[in-house]
Each structure stands twice: as C-alpha cells, then as structure tokens.
Amino acid sequence: MMVEVKLEVENLTKRFGDLVAVNNVSFEVRESEFFSLLGPSGCGKTTTLRCIAGLEMPDEGKIIIKGRDVTTLPPQQRGISLVFQEFAVFPHMTVYENLAFGLRVRKFSRDEIRKKVLAIAESLHLTDQLEVKAGRLGLSEQQRIALGRSIAVEPEILLLDEPLTLVDAKIKESMRRELRRLQKELNITILYVTHDQLEAMMMSDRIAVMNAGRLLQVGAPMEIYENPQNVFVARFIGSPTINILCAKLERENGMLKLIINDVKLDVSGKFSKEVGEKYVGRSVLLGIRPEDLLILKEKESKYDVKCKVDMIELLGNRMEVHMRLGKELVRALTLIRFDIREGDEIFLRLYPEKIYIFDKETEERIV
Amino acid sequence: MSIVTKALKYICVGIFLLWILVPVAWMVCLAFKSYPEWRVAYFFPKDPTLSNFIILFEPKRIIGMMGATAIVDPVTLPLINSLIVVGISTVIAVFIGFFTAYGASRYNSPGPFSLFFTLLTRMLPPATFVTPIMVYYSNLKLLDTHLGLILLYAAVTVTYGIWILKGFIDNIPREWEEAALLEGATHSQVIFRVTLPLIKSGLVVSGLFIFLLNWAELLFALVLTNVNAVTLPVHISKYVGAVGQLYGPQAALGIISSLVPLIVGYMIQKHLVTAFTFGMVR
C-alpha cells in the first residue's frame, strides 16, 4: 500500500542572530499520521513548527506540503492550521463565530458554515456554549475552541504547539485520549509539538526527537524506546530515566569484558569483530533501563554484580531502588514485594541483551 | 504584500508627512524674510534676515510699515512670565497630584466628589467658568498677578497628575511599602523614600504633559492678566490682533514660542510609551 506523504521538511535551518535554532532538520509526515516533535524546551521544535506554518521564514531548506513547495508562501496559502499553546481564541467573538472564522474567510455559504460548525461543536462538546463570548470561558473550553476552529477548515495538516501545557493536570489525560480519538475519527494528519515524552509516546504513530536544533532520531514510539540511537534519546525517553554508566572495554582471555569500576562483565556476544577491535582499551558508555534490571539476593549468574542499596523510593506499587555499583549510582525498578532495606548488599542482573553501549565522545550508539 | 500596495503605502504616508510639515515650513521661512518678500509665492527667502527676531525683543518699538504703525511690547516679559507661571504651577500640580493619587490608589481616600470635580475642570470649557473667577480675583486683588494664575493653572491640570500617577502607583506592589513599614518607617517616610523614587518616570511624564498644557493656555491668561503677568500666548494673540499685517515678526514670534514646547515635547517622547500604557489608554 502506497502511503502518501503529507509534509516534507528538507534541510530546514533557521538562525536568530548567532543562535542556530533549527539546524538542518529533515523529516516527513505521512497521511493520517499522528507525528510528534519531541524535545526539551529550547530545542527548536516550536521554531520548526512555526517555519512549517509560515510564521517564520527559514534561512535554508524547503517545506513541501502535499507535493507543493510552500517555503515562500504566507501562512494563509499553505493549507495548514495551527493550535497555539495559549489557544488565542478571539475573545470578542462567540464560540460559534470563532469556529466559523476560518470558514467565513474561505467564503462558504451560511448554511454550509452552520452545518460544519454544529458538527464540530458536537464532537467537541461545545454545543451548549455556541452563543457565549469566547473570552469568558475557561481554559479547557478555550482549548477545544482553538482545536475546533482549526479542524473546521479541514487543513492538509493540523499543527499543534504544546496545546496541553496550560491545561489542568487532571484533564490532560482525558484530553489526550480525546485528541487521539478525534484524529482517528476524522482521519486528520497531525504534527504535534511537545516536551512531555509520556505524552508523545502515548499519542503518536511516530516521534521525532530533537535537541539543540538538531533532529536526533525518528521512529515509532516502541522503536525509539527500544533502539535509541544516542545517549540523549535514550535518556529522554522512558521513565524513570535510563542508567548511564562509564565502563572500559578490555580483552581478557580472548573474551570481551566491560569493566565498571572493579566489576567485570562478559559481553563477548554483543560486539561484532570489527566494532570490538575498534573499542578495545577504550572507555564507553553503558546504558540500561531501570525496568530492565533484576534484583537478586545472591549471585546466580555471571551477569550478576554486587551493589549496595543507597536509598529506596516507594512509588505506588513499585519501588525505585538507588544503589551503588562501585562508585556509580544505579537505579532499578522492582515490585514492592521485594524485601530489601537501605544499606543492604544485593545483586543486580545486567542482561546483556538489554544493555546499550554508546561511544563516549559522540554519544552515538555502538551496539 | 505586493510592490504596488507597498508603494501606495509609502506615498500615502509621505503625503501625510508633507501635510504636517508644509504649514510650519511656511512660517519658518516667513520668519527669515524681510518685508518685501512677505507677500511672495515661493518658500525660501532669497535674502534671509534676522530683523524679524530682533524686532520682537526691542523695547516698545513703534513699527511703521506701509503707513500702518503699531506699538508692541517686547517679548521678553511674556516669555519670562510664562516660564515662571507654568513652571511653578506644573510643580504644584504634579506634587499635589502625587499625594492625591497616592491616597486614591492605596486607600480610595479623597473620595469620588473631589476626583469627579477635578475631571470636570478638564471637561468643561474654560470660558464657562472664567467669569466668576475674574470677579473673585478682582476682589482678592489677584488679577494680573503671578500667584493668581499659578493657582488656577495648578487647579485645572492637577487632574492629569492624579490620573497618570495613580496608574503608576497602582503598579507598585503594596508589599514593598508594607515591608518598609514593618522595618519601622513612618508613613510619610514610606511615601517619600520608597514610592516616590519608584515612580520617577511617572513624575516626569505627568510633569511634561502638564507643562505643555499650561504653556499653551490662552483664555485664562487673557482674562486674568493685563500688564504684569502677561504670558506668551496672550502676547502672541495681541501680536496678531494689533499688527495684523506684519507677517515677518509674527512668524518669528511663532518660532520662538514653539521652541520651549518642542524641547519639552521631545523629552516627553521618550517617556510617551509608558505614559500611554499607564492610564491614558485605560
């Protein structure tokens, strides 16, 4: 099945004075996809979004929407729609007029507008408030109005700039599900910007992780979670954060071993011959997720290492155990039924399949 | 935006700028023209002279031209009077305005009547209440005095001081004053040492604004002054009346009279944005 590409971003670069906010970013968004731009504050995701929308002019690169090069076109002519973080509903207009705004601009007939607005109001639960002035309503209503009026114009791609940041924490969950449902129901292509990795993981078909203006990795949520390409992505995705330890790769008796402080770990199977040769004698970064660690009372295999428990945090039905592997601090997740106390000496199983190894300098994933 | 629209925009703005500049340009050019050139059609004087300016300052000169003569007073006295009267009344208006605004902002103190009354002083035409003031001053021997005019000017412009400064004071968090009080300061110390320095730019804005207004005031001065306390606007009006055909000196007078307000106005421009966001636009 040929999947149609809605949006192509090619080599997008945007500078503000000396600061390169967006640095050679390229990706594409497919038809009916829920695509997220994920990254910490200041990573350039909002700037990228604004370039796609036409509110900023890129210094280099191209934006192509449904096969049309729109890089030099103003926002009105791009076939996009944008929901702002602050919603920006028109306070002096009623909910109806807000929803109808884009349609009126496009010169639809009054009846057509009425039909469309009513339909959208229905799916966003705004039907009772159509005659109320938008400025008087609360945040969650305003957010739905902003969403509704953007959907009403049936854009090629719907852009959303951290729309849930200002929303109450309690309502966020339900709004996320609403949004996803709406997207599937109306078959809209969405480009969603957020700094919340949980949100992105939960809602997206694919995620693009950005940092400091660069695009680091693009892929489906599970893909990114299980195969992070570098330390940043590994750290950014997943909660609690992945453990990153310093280790040295040595050859001992013909076998490759990772040395973390005084602990030795046999990792012969992980490396291919060339990579192994390249990194022997060098320091690398070892990554393993807290949920992938197994805590044992006694050493049972060659992958078990001795640790001392530093601190225990209780999280609902799980415990987060902070322990010391030599000098390094490691965190592991385990069920509460496990009976350990601070100061205990326990063993940690480091499954070789679950270990990620990164180059110390480039922070790129080796294995 | 297309090139055509952009060009149109520039042209329209340009036309408006010309419309602003041309009448003044004419006056400026007139001021430097000697007598024969007063009735000509072109702008720039072919033979520029300063004689028009000099005439303005000469003591009681009898100007005779084309058979018409007129006695005119020199402009020095009105100029000085204006500076004194307007300067002092501005200071009074700003400070009384500050005190009142402080009470109004923190405590709703002076009450709606006083505030409404001060607003009225700006809303009602001066001509409608100058008559009794004239009688009143005549009985109080305040006619043609600096004091009389100063009091009146302060009274009718204090409302701007209150209005503008209240906006500024509203924006100073009360907590800062309360902190000073907790440290043992008296209320008046708080007002003068804490709040006052913080709204310095408000004082400047209201001061400049009130200054401009009073500097331009004609009616009250016309009615209430005669010889001693004559202000500049009165002098100008006499000049046009008495010497209707002497365009050169009139133009020169116009230029001199504009210098002070233009300087003041230039100073206010820098603070204009704060002025507009802090109360006038509200």
Added chain:
Amino acid sequence: MSTRPPKSVSLLANLPINILLYVTLIVPFILMIYLAFLAWNPAGGYEWWQAPIAGLNNFIRAFSDARFIAALGRTVLFTMAVVGVEFLLGLVLAYLLLGEFRGKRAALSVIIYPLMLPWVVVALIFYLFFQDYGPVNNLFLKGIIGEAATNIHWFLSPTTAFITLLIADIWQWTPFMFLILYSGLSAVSKRLIEAAQVLGASNRTIFWRIQLPLIRPLILVALVLRALEAFKVFDIAYVMTGGGPGTSTETLSLYIYRVAIEYHDISYAAALSLIILIILVAVIRVFIWYSFERR
C-alpha cells in the same frame, strides 16, 4: 485595598487638593450661581454684592439670544466635523503605519509634533498660511484653478473662514487620534493575529474583524475625550478669525468671553456659562450611564 488610611496619609491626600480646589475653583463656581441671577453693570461703580437680583431674566434672555444659539450650534457642528474627520484620518494613518518599515521612527516623530505646539502657535501658523498672498492661494490652488485662486479671501467669507478653523484643528489633533488608535492596535496580542493568519485571513480581514473590534472601548474613550476638547475651541477662533467675518465663526467659548470681557455683561455671561455647564454635565451623565449600562 481600601483599609482606613493612617492620619498622616489621609491628611496629605486630602488637604492640599481640597485647599487648591476649594480656594481656586469651588468658591468661584458658587459665586457664579449667584452672579447669574443678578442684573449687574460693573461700570456702574458698585460691587456685585450690591447689585439688584434680576431673577431669571438672564436665562430667559439666553433662550432668545440668536447669537448665543448660533454660537452653540456652530460649536456643535465644529466638534462633530472635526472629531469625525480626525478619527477617520487617524484610523487610516494607524493602519498604514502598523507594519515595520524603514524610516518609521522618523515618521512617528514628525507625526506627533503638532500636538506639542500651543494652540495659539497653530492659529498663527494657519493665519499666515491662509493669507491672501500665502502659499495656499499662490502656490497650491493656482496650480489647480489658475488665476482665480488669488480671489479667494479665506478670512473674508463665512464658509471659508470656518473651513480654515476646521483645517487648523484637524492638522493639530489628527495625530492625537492616530496615537491612541495606533497604540491600541499595536497592543493587540500578536498571537491573535497569528491565529487569524493561520486560519486564512488576509491583513485587511484581520484589521476589520480582529483588531478594530478589540479596541472598541478605546475608540469610544478617544472620541469622547477629543469631542470634549473640541467643544472648548477658543484659541484658533480668537486668533485666526476673531469670530469673523462678523460673527460667522464665533464659537461658544468666544461668545461667552466677549459677553464677559468686551461687553462687560458679567451676570449674563455667568448665566450663559451655567446653562452650558448644566447641558454638558447632563450629556456626560447620560454618556456614563449609557456606557455602564451596556455591561
């Protein structure tokens, strides 16, 4: 917010302003009410408290005083014309200057400066400008209608004299309207404008349907402020036309001034003043009630 103020603050906030107002203004106001009911001739050698009370004579006289009615009507006409034109011009100018462009700061400085000039100076400027041999006739109009231009005597015909007053006021005060409208329009949140843009609205649509409606209260305030000021018009009438030719450009303030100062008819002037004051206060009250009722 309104706790009881301490004595010292209360004193400071109330005493100076009250002294100033009462001494300078309130006493005269009360005096005016008394004066209006007198028949007093100041030249007669007696003081006002010795003058006989004439009841409502002055007021009755006012209602049949054609010159008074004419002055009032003329001033109202002037106010409406001037405020209307200034608003429209100010709006056009504000729209034109909204975006960024080269020389904007310089343009703004130039636009603002007429506001700084005293009215008398403005009157002087246009008095010189509209002279028979001035540039309006000799340069501009000559180009349009040829030699006939020199026959237009601006200050000698009622209509043209009135027009000179209008032009002088418009010249000086359009920048005021412009400033208020421009500040208001610029203050409209950039986000709202961007939101309209991404929904497909052109700049014109944004101006009419987003920016203007949002500054409606501001527009109202500006119009009222300007109207009140325009109603007071005195300086330009006194200096430029002297009310002439005849009394055809005599504004209300000018007439009352004349009655008091040139005709020395103090009590009649006081009566006229009172009438106008009552009318104005009534209009203002109605307006305040109207604008608060709409909430």
